[in-house]
Every structure is written in structure tokens, then in C-alpha cells.
Amino acid sequence: MRRLYTHDARSGRYVDFTDVREVTRPQTYQVCRQQFDQILLERAREVGVDVREGCDVIACEFAPDAGILDVACRVDAATRRVRVRALVDATGRGGLIARKFNLRTEEPLLANIAIFSHYKGVPRLKGPRPDDIRLIARSDAGWFWLIPISKELMSVGVVLPKQLYRKLANGSAEETLNRAISDTPIVAEFMREARREWPVRVEKDFSYSASTYAGHRWILAGDAGSFLDPVFSTGVSIAMESGIEAAAELHRALLKNNFSLQTSRRFRVVSRGDSNRSAGFVVGFYTPQFRDVFFSPEPPDLIFRSVVTILAGKWEPEFMDPLFEPHVLRPGGRSRNVST
Numbered sequence: 001m002r003r004l005y006t007h008d009a010r011s012g013r014y015v016d017f018t019d020v021r022e023v024t025r026p027q028t029y030q031v032c033r034q035q036f037d038q039i040l041l042e043r044a045r046e047v048g049v050d051v052r053e054g055c056d057v058i059a060c061e062f063a064p065d066a067g068i069l070d071v072a073c074r075v076d077a078a079t080r081r082v083r084v085r086a087l088v089d090a091t092g093r094g095g096l097i098a099r100k101f102n103l104r105t106e107e108p109l110l111a112n113i114a115i116f117s118h119y120k121g122v123p124r125l126k127g128p129r130p131d132d133i134r135l136i137a138r139s140d141a142g143w144f145w146l147i148p149i150s151k152e153l154m155s156v157g158v159v160l161p162k163q164l165y166r167k168l169a170n171g172s173a174e175e176t177l178n179r180a181i182s183d184t185p186i187v188a189e190f191m192r193e194a195r196r197e198w199p200v201r202v203e204k205d206f207s208y209s210a211s212t213y214a215g216h217r218w219i220l221a222g223d224a225g226s227f228l229d230p231v232f233s234t235g236v237s238i239a240m241e242s243g244i245e246a247a248a249e250l251h252r253a254l255l256k257n258n259f260s261l262q263t264s265r266r267f268r269v270v271s272r273g274d275s276n277r278s279a280g281f282v283v284g285f286y287t288p289q290f291r292d293v294f295f296s297p298e299p300p301d302l303i304f305r306s307v308v309t310i311l312a313g314k315w316e317p318e319f320m321d322p323l324f325e326p327h328v329l330r331p332g333g334r335s336r337n338v339s340t
Contacts, residue, residue: 116157
């Protein structure tokens with residue numbers, strides 16, 4: 001769940017997934033990504049996967065009958081060659097395949113920069129839902145997140161369009177984050193007793209997609225294919241969904257002994273559609289019109305429910321509405337349907 005605020009706390013509301021009829025299990029979880037990834041890794045090992053840690057894939061080629069990987073060990077720098085029937089690229093923003101085949105396209109309408117760290121001493125919310133995510137709109141087009149990571153730690157960050165970042169960025173990353181906190185009254189109040197526990201990090205150019213998500217003996221999963229601005233925290237959801245779809249597609253390939261995955265129209269359509277649906281809402285968030293609706297105490301019911309449906313993970317709503325048609329955004333706010 002989320003609690004929305006304006007910069008001065010004069011307006012805001014809860015986003016409650018239980019209000020969405022299309023979602024049968026309206027429950028979300030906040031996870032420490034490092035621990036969550038370790039749980040998934042250990043589970044894979046338990047069911048028989050040959051897990052090799054401390055290694056990097058430094059190059060890959062694709063022959064008619066195999067994928068060929070050059071793998072380097074970080075301990076002794078030794079390299080070895082590995083042949084595989086198919087490669088699932090889960091290299092995240094590193095994008096091994098996307099960069100090799102020049103598939104990646106940045107989203108020009110989401111040229112944003114995030115500055116963030118982890119803090120102790122940030123008060124939780126009062127009431128029965130103390131660990132809800134807080135999302136705070138600045139008076140400009142930027143916004144803050146406050147996300148509980150553990151009982152002690154809170155992730156606090158600000159996302160700014162590049163032109164706004166340049167106005168604030170005068171000094172170190174820590175000074176820039178402190179300046180952004182101090183000029184947003186409600187965040188400054190939340191952070192009054194906070195103590196920073198991690199170095200301040202800066203991330204930029206993090207919104208992108210791929211021109212295709214599968215090819216001969218390879219398939220992209222998670223952030224290796226696409227990633228969006230973190231405003232609605234869809235990263236893990238989209239990554240998990242694409243991982244499930246990739247596994248199903250590889251199962252079909254194994255049954256047919258045919259790994260020409262570029263013929264997988266379903267996987268490409270689903271991957272592109274999930275990203276594009278979310279992108280429409282993310283780009284809209286940076287417009288005054290969207291904020292006027294979304295942060296209103298009493299927004300139009302159908303519009304608000306439609307947005308919350310997507311945020312709750314219902315990527316393929318059952319009711320027909322142009323709002324949910326897969327699209328690619330273009331400068332000027334116009335869109336077109338995707339065809340493959």
C-alpha cells in the first residue's frame with residue numbers, strides 16, 4: 001500500500017489495493033533486493049541448478065546448435081568456454097545481450113536522476129499500516145520515496161528530471177540530497193531525527209526498453225530487457241513476470257527441441273506490453289494533470305481505480321478500455337498501438 005502526499009502535506013490519500021475488484025489477492029511485500037535475490041539463488045540450487053558464483057560472462061556468441069559463453073572467474077581471472085542450448089540474459093542493467101545487439105532504447109520522456117540512501121530514525125506512519133510506502137510530490141516535477149527496508153532502515157530518495165537536478169546539484173551528492181530534503185517541508189519534517197547509514201548514491205538514465213526480447217537461443221528477462229522509473233515500484237513485479245514467461249517459453253522450446261526463440265511472438269508481445277502499460281502511467285505522473293487527479297482526496301473513481309489496477313500487478317485487465325492498450329509513447333504525449 002502507499003500513502004501519497006503533496007510537498008506541503010495539504011493534500012494526499014492512501015492507495016489501497018483492496019479497493020481494486022480486478023485483483024483477487026491485494027497483498028504487496030517490500031523486500032530487501034539483496035536478500036530476496038539470495039533466497040531465489042539458494043532455491044535454484046536446492047532444486048538442482050548448477051550455481052557458480054564469483055564469475056562474469058564476458059562475451060557470448062551464438063552458433064546454429066549452441067550458445068557459446070566466455071566466463072571469467074573473479075578470484076583467479078581464469079576464463080573458460082561454456083556451451084549452452086539457450087541463454088536467459090538476467091544481467092540487469094548491464095544488458096549483456098541488449099548491448100551486444102544494440103537493442104536498448106532509452107525513454108526520452110523519462111530522462112530522470114535518482115539520489116538516495118538508507119537512514120535510521122525516520123518515523124513510521126501512525127495507525128494500523130506503519131510500513132506503507134510514502135510517495136511525496138515536490139512542488140516541481142520531482143518526487144520523494146520513503147520505503148521501509150527493515151524495522152530500522154528506511155530507503156529515502158528523490159527523483160528529479162535532469163534540468164531540475166542541474167539546478168540543485170551544487171556540491172556533493174550528499175549535499176544535493178540534503179538540499180532537496182530541506183526544500184520539501186513534509187520530507188524535512190520526516191527526516192528531522194534521521195541518521196544516514198549508507199553512502200548517498202546517484203543513478204541516471206535508468207528508464208529503457210529493448211527493440212526485441214528474444215532471438216536465436218537467447219531470451220531477455222527482467223532489467224536486462226527493460227526498466228522504468230521507480231515511481232510505482234514495478235521493477236521486481238515486471239522482472240518476476242518476465243522470468244515466469246521466459247521459463248514457460250524455454251519449456252516449450254525444450255519440448256520441441258527448437259530454440260529459435262525469435263519466433264516467440266507471445267513472449268515478445270507480453271514483455272513489450274507489460275513495459276509499455278507501466279510506461280504510460282509513469283510518464284503521466286510527471287504531468288500536472290495526472291498529479292491533480294492522483295493526489296486528490298476524491299479523484300474520479302474509474303480513472304483512479306484503473307491506475308491502481310495496474311500498480312497492483314494486473315497487467316492484463318479484463319475490462320476493455322483504451323487506457324490499457326499496449327502503446328509506445330512519443331514526444332508530445334501521443335501514442336500508437338504496438339504491432340509485431
